[in-house]
Amino acid sequence: MLVAERVDRPEPGPGEVLVRVEAVGVTLPGVRKAREAGEPVPLGGEVAGQIAATGPGAGRFAVGDRVTGLCFADAYAEFAILGTSMASRIPDDSTAVEAVALVRSGLVARGAYEAARVRPGESVLVTAAASGVGSLALQYARAGGAGRVVAAVGSPDKAEFVRRLGADEVMLYEDADWGAPYDAILDGVGGDLLGPAVRALATGGRLVAFSSGGGTVEAYELLLRGASMIGFQMRAIAFGKPEVYERWRCELWEMRAAGALRAVVHEEIPLAEAARAHAVIEQRRNLGKVVLVC
Structure with a gap:
């Protein structure tokens, strides 16, 4: 079911931003969802990239900001909708691939x-x-x-x-x-x-x-x-205790800057080859994070 399709670019709603995706994290829950579904389903996941547009109430985020966060639907795309409550700025010295491997995991x-x-x-x-x-x-x-x-x-x-x-x-x-x-x-x-x-x-x-x-x-x-x-x-913390969620995100980047935490990427795989990325996860071959790149 993992085939590429061309669709209209989505538009962000209230409290949302549109991200021009550079990297997508592949997760075991997402792989299981795709495998067990009887028909094609939207796949969520971690995304990282640059904000291309903002919806009403985007608050502290603006077009051009580099962010990462969890997208609950249609993450496997060149453009993805990300709620601002799930978004985190990427430091200047980090790549999108590193960010998507570090933050959610x-x-x-x-x-x-x-x-x-x-x-x-x-x-x-x-x-x-x-x-x-x-x-x-x-x-x-x-x-x-x-x-x-x-x-x-x-x-x-x-x-x-x-x-x-x-x-x-x-x-x-x-x-x-x-x-x-x-x-x-x-x-x-x-x-x-x-x-x-x-x-x-x-x-x-x-x-x-x-x-x-x-x-x-x-x-x-x-x-x-x-x-x-x-x-x-993690979703329960993100929505139930947003202040804890934000504090943990800050701590992640601080530990990474101090050298106490390092995200390991197993392989960067083109988005069009998502099926190959899923196979790596299913076969338990990965050492670290599997990341799709656009």
């Missing part, structure tokens, strides 16, 4: 890490550690003072990559005990991995689930450990 990683309430010296396990979000979550754990940071990946060829990002140890999903126990687990996989993840928690441990993979857990497993499971979705 970084916000999710930041939020999941905070939801886990990690205390200095505690152990942290990050699943999907080689993904766009996972690679940044590892860096957050390292910068946040975790005593032991472990990366969980699906294949051995990703081990060196996650070690360079701060992992003390690397384990495979198929490993027997996952190197347990852990004080906090940041899970970006879901599905059948939720069971082993809960069983790898220490007494009083916290599992933060932020993936679109679904899955269920046995309440008894949580009771047995006095542990908790927390669901995290």
